[in-house]
Amino acid sequence: MATENILEIKNLNKSYNDSLGTENVISDMNLTVKEGDFLSILGPSGCGKTTLIRCICGFEDYEGDIFVEGEKVTKPGIDRMMVFQSFDQLYPWKTVRGNIEFPLKKQGIKDKAELDRIVKKQLELIGLSGYEDHYPHQLSGGMKQRVAIARGLALKPKIILMDEPFAALDAMTRNKLQRELHKIAEKEHLTVIFITHNIQEAIVLGTRVMLMSNHGEVKIDIENPIPKPVTPDSPGYGELWRKFEDALEN
Amino acid sequence: MKQARTQLIFVIAVLAVWEYISRSGQVSALLFPSLEKIGESLVKGFTKDDLISYTLYSMGLIARGLGIGILLSFVFSGLSVVSKHFSYIFNFVVSVMDLIPGIALLPLAILWFGIGQTTVIVIVVHGVLWPMSRNILDGFKSIPSIYVESGKNIGLNGLELVTGIYLPASFNSVLSGLRVGWARAWRGLISIEMVFGTTGSGAGIGWYIFMKRTNLDTAGVFASLLVIIFIGLIVEYGIFHIIEIKTVRKWGIIKNGN
Ligand SMILES: Nc1ncnc2c1ncn2[C@@H]1O[C@H](COP(=O)(O)OP(=O)(O)OP(=O)(O)O)[C@@H](O)[C@H]1O
Ligand SMILES: [Mg+2]
Numbered sequence: 001m002a003t004e005n006i007l008e009i010k011n012l013n014k015s016y017n018d019s020l021g022t023e024n025v026i027s028d029m030n031l032t033v034k035e036g037d038f039l040s041i042l043g044p045s046g047c048g049k050t051t052l053i054r055c056i057c058g059f060e061d062y063e064g065d066i067f068v069e070g071e072k073v074t075k076p077g078i079d080r081m082m083v084f085q086s087f088d089q090l091y092p093w094k095t096v097r098g099n100i101e102f103p104l105k106k107q108g109i110k111d112k113a114e115l116d117r118i119v120k121k122q123l124e125l126i127g128l129s130g131y132e133d134h135y136p137h138q139l140s141g142g143m144k145q146r147v148a149i150a151r152g153l154a155l156k157p158k159i160i161l162m163d164e165p166f167a168a169l170d171a172m173t174r175n176k177l178q179r180e181l182h183k184i185a186e187k188e189h190l191t192v193i194f195i196t197h198n199i200q201e202a203i204v205l206g207t208r209v210m211l212m213s214n215h216g217e218v219k220i221d222i223e224n225p226i227p228k229p230v231t232p233d234s235p236g237y238g239e240l241w242r243k244f245e246d247a248l249e250n
Numbered sequence: 251m252k253q254a255r256t257q258l259i260f261v262i263a264v265l266a267v268w269e270y271i272s273r274s275g276q277v278s279a280l281l282f283p284s285l286e287k288i289g290e291s292l293v294k295g296f297t298k299d300d301l302i303s304y305t306l307y308s309m310g311l312i313a314r315g316l317g318i319g320i321l322l323s324f325v326f327s328g329l330s331v332v333s334k335h336f337s338y339i340f341n342f343v344v345s346v347m348d349l350i351p352g353i354a355l356l357p358l359a360i361l362w363f364g365i366g367q368t369t370v371i372v373i374v375v376h377g378v379l380w381p382m383s384r385n386i387l388d389g390f391k392s393i394p395s396i397y398v399e400s401g402k403n404i405g406l407n408g409l410e411l412v413t414g415i416y417l418p419a420s421f422n423s424v425l426s427g428l429r430v431g432w433a434r435a436w437r438g439l440i441s442i443e444m445v446f447g448t449t450g451s452g453a454g455i456g457w458y459i460f461m462k463r464t465n466l467d468t469a470g471v472f473a474s475l476l477v478i479i480f481i482g483l484i485v486e487y488g489i490f491h492i493i494e495i496k497t498v499r500k501w502g503i504i505k506n507g508n
Contacts, residue, residue, distance in 0.1 A: 059399055076402040089396050092501045093418040102414070103404035137502025155404070 006158055006191050007033040007056065012064040012216065014051055025051050026216035028064075033159070038185050038192045040206030042199060042244055047214050049195045053161045056193070057082045068158060078107065081152035085164040087144045090136040090151070096123070097132040100151050107155065122150040125184055142173040149181070153188065162194045166201065178204055182228065199244045203237065204230045211247050219247055283469035292473040299470075301458060305477055308454035311367065312439050315374025319431060323379050327386040328412040341387060348380035352438040356445065370442055377438035382431035389423025390416050422498045429490055433482075440478065 009031040015024045025048045033039055043049050055062045058076035066073040090099050100119050123129045126146040145165050152160055166174045182205055196202050202209050211220040226234045272284040295301035330337035352373040363369040401415035443456025462470035498504050
């Protein structure tokens with residue numbers, strides 16, 4: 001398996017012009033992500049997790065270097081697809097099919113049969129076959145997040161960036177979506193950076209789990225030793241959970 | 251349905267009060283012509299006075315003026331998304347121009363464009379362009395940033411971002427811009443026609459009203475007001491309402507209400 005670095009971040013510094021303090025939100029951060037990594041990022045509120053992936057996504061100016069497959073990130077692009085936390089990220093004026101097809105058409109895929117095939121495959125993948133012609137407002141929050149994931153995956157990005165996509169879901173739906181996402185990530189061999197506040201979620205999904213603290217300081221960054229599928233009964237789960245819980249506490 | 255019924259009852263009540271006042275003999279028939287008179291005048295307008303061609307003439311002018319005005323507001327508002335500097339200037343121009351009544355521009359327009367259809371169309375465009383652009387610009391400003399970012403994420407830029415994201419995402423504002431623009435243009439047109447008279451190539455419904463007034467034919471004035479109202483209702487329910495149902499309502503952007 002290729003294990004080259006798909007993402008390299010070197011001496012990343014980020015401050016917002018309009019923020020109150022003069023301190024950087026992220027200072028001198030370094031991070032590499034390998035192809036096929038599922039990197040879960042935990043961290044206290046306000047430590048800069050969203051800021052970090054917004055920089056990777058190309059939504060923010062930054063100092064330092066962010067390379068994706070050796071190319072410096074200067075603007076947003078389909079090689080880095082973002083899935084947001086908000087349920088409102090789908091285009092309400094397009095159906096589920098339209099939401100998935102629109103970015104593909106913009107990439108020059110015009111062939112109707114090809115588009116159909118991709119939509120069908122994506123909806124099967126996320127378990128929403130038959131919902132092609134629904135508008136977003138006719139879907140539940142969990143369904144919307146699944147479509148958002150499908151829309152991102154359809155573009156075959158190099159990295160998928162997810163900012164607490166399941167945070168607003170009820171516990172049951174959340175567990176279900178975690179399992180589905182895990183399956184998809186393995187099957188499609190995805191490279192994912194997944195932000196969450198939930199330690200369980202981070203351990204269940206991540207092949208690698210990271211804890212960030214203020215100013216982008218990386219406190220813990222480990223390969224996840226627990227074999228998949230992870231359940232609370234998996235050996236080592238409790239220990240790992242406590243390790244992150246303790247680190248988050250202080 | 252409930253809504254339509256309430257509205258219908260209201261209209262009938264107004265007509266009844268009208269008829270009562272008219273028949274009571276307290277008020278001169280010149281001020282309050284009976285419904286029957288107005289109806290007669292309406293029929294006569296279409297059968298004898300050629301009201302239809304006055305109406306069509308006005309509609310022709312408004313269609314051209316609206317078309318140009320709408321097109322320009324889309325183009326300018328779109329350019330405001332693409333260029334910051336253009337946006338600063340355009341916002342300023344809209345604020346200034348929106349204050350000037352079309353009728354106040356008429357003397358200038360006549361000097362520049364002469365007495366003809368061009369002048370009328372220019373005034374109609376003036377009536378549509380600024381309020382409609384104001385609505386579109388405000389709509390653009392209040393688009394949730396997540397749509398714009400998601401649009402950039404999938405590689406949209408410039409014009410594609412305007413047509414692919416900004417316009418549909420702010421379609422509710424675009425639609426109210428269309429409504430305001432149409433109403434302003436329609437009112438503007440009729441006032442100009444009353445002042446302007448015939449342009450040689452024809453005369454509009456405003457001129458028709460003016461002639462009726464000159465002849466002290468109050469029923470005829472009311473009859474032509476009815477025509478104006480009918481056209482307004484047809485445009486609202488035949489065009490805007492349908493667009494609304496097929497867009498923002500279908501998309502769940504607005505849910506209930508009228
Ligand atoms: N657009 C902005 N302008 C100014 N300051 C900002 C902006 N966005 C974030 N910040 C600041 O940057 C810091 C990090 O914010 P960020 O959203 O990255 O945190 P986070 O780790 O994602 O937090 P949470 O877990 O609550 O989502 C915060 O102090 C925040 O106030
Ligand atoms: Mg965040």
